[in-house]
Amino acid sequence: MPQLNGGGGDDLGANDEMISFKDEGEQEEKISENVSAERDLDDLKSSLVNESENNSSSSDSEQAERRPQPRPDLDSYEKTRDYFSEAFRRQQDGGFFKSPHYPGYPIFMIPDLTNPYLSNGALSPSARTYLQMKWPLLDVPGAAGLKDSRSPTPGHLSNKVPVVQHAHHVHPLTPLITYSNEHFSPGTPPSHLSPEILDPKTGIPRTPHPSELSPYYPLSPGAVGQIPHPLGWLVPQQGQHMYSIPPGGFRHPYPTLAMNASMSSLVSSRFSPHMMPHHPHGMHQTGIPHPAIVSPAIKQEPNTHDHMSPSMHSKSPGPVKKEEDKKPHIKKPLNAFMLYMKEMRAKVVAECTLKESAAINQILGRRWHSLSREEQAKYYELARKERQLHSQLYPGWSARDNYGKRKKRKRDNKPDSTPEDFSISNKKQCVQYLPSEKMCDSPASSHGSMLDSPATPSAALASPAAPAATHSEQAQPLSLTTKPEGRLHHHFLTGKPSGSASSSISIPIGTSGSHSTPILPRPIPFSSLHHSMLSPPSPFHQAALHSHHALFQSQPLSLVTKSSD
């Protein structure tokens, strides 16, 4: 992505991962922003839910319940302070602490410490060294010290969220840390157990809907009993790597020394330790099916293995294996947004009753655009590492290999845009946020506005979330829809992360920056424009904020659902 470390090639563990703590004030401000953003999201979702539930009685009550909430800013401010105090305290105790809502990445950027070459997940000396160098404040217990996972309370231990937990127990960098451990998170406390997750109605810790737990607590009783490693949060659990492992085992193309800490974090989190001694049938030795290995039978296309790298064919998984079993599906590495989504989804889901992924993704898309430059940069960097690692693990793999493995997507109704099509697209119409300019009345115009307001990642980076943004978003009419209006391509994004943050004041946000949804220009959060702009917002920005805000207030939330059709 955009000018990460000046495109710093191999600087894994890049500087941007090491954003140091800011001044308390600034930190708090940031946190406050994030909390506000969350509230914003909450409100948004609340609206969505209300909308989708079609004036159900609960919607009113739910909203009513939300309103009484004290001022989020002040409240969250204090809350945040508490978080930090608690964090500090726990840190002092050598324990683990919860994260503030979104305290910034620095303290989260704890790479998975598991040495990929230590199959038992023991913390390697190098990893410890790395950790301590990177996180001097962190008390990194030795493997021995962490041996006993039974002692730490589940709330503090999570294989998914090492050391620090996100407010909703989703580490911002979870994807990197323990890539996809959501299927096995014995240590991750259910969100309902989280002190900060309260039932909006009762104010007491709520019992989440079963579906809320599913992503993180899909363990079967048997699986629970296998919580094998004491290091819960440090040890990648079975079944969680992202990429398939060649049935013959993982042949690491590089010597240990070639793998730096960042890399090892990826490897350990997504590829190891299952990568090492691989167990046939994609089954971990624990007996739990290995998620990383996508069953070839699922969506296997003949000849796909032809594109496999030689290493893929090096070994035969087993004598009795079917031929398909030899061709594990190697998934694409996740891009930055995917990583973000993976991490944030649970949080979003936990915050609302909205479960539909499509809607969730729209929210995530908005939030993605509202991320600060640094925050997005983190994910871009992670994604870059993911790709790097992936390419190293599967030198011969090509994205093309997976083509056709997924059912052909119905190539939407976008082609000939007849008047009817147009009307259809109107359903998903973008709300007109800007009176005079760049109304996205149509996909085309949407693109047009993109031209003026690059939706490139770099541009997005220039459009972070901040109190201002949050504020505006709260009043901002959101046009969310699950109804396709004809899938638009976003190749305007092919303006790949150039790194040059656009100075445009209009940023694409809203339900989508690209595809079907309109570009929703909105005021750029003061803090997001640039670091230097954190302080006094210019009259220009204020004006922009005001105008947008006014507009947003005048625009009702529009949720177009399929059912509405």
Add this chain to the structure above:
DNA sequence: TGTCCTTTGAAGGTT
């Protein structure tokens, strides 16, 4: 049961 939906980004193919 399988696909769609929805998001952004990456990659590869096509024009």
Add this chain to the structure above:
DNA sequence: AACCTTCAAAGGACA
């Protein structure tokens, strides 16, 4: 070079 297509995650909705 620009454009187009597919896939990556996720889970409810739908055929």
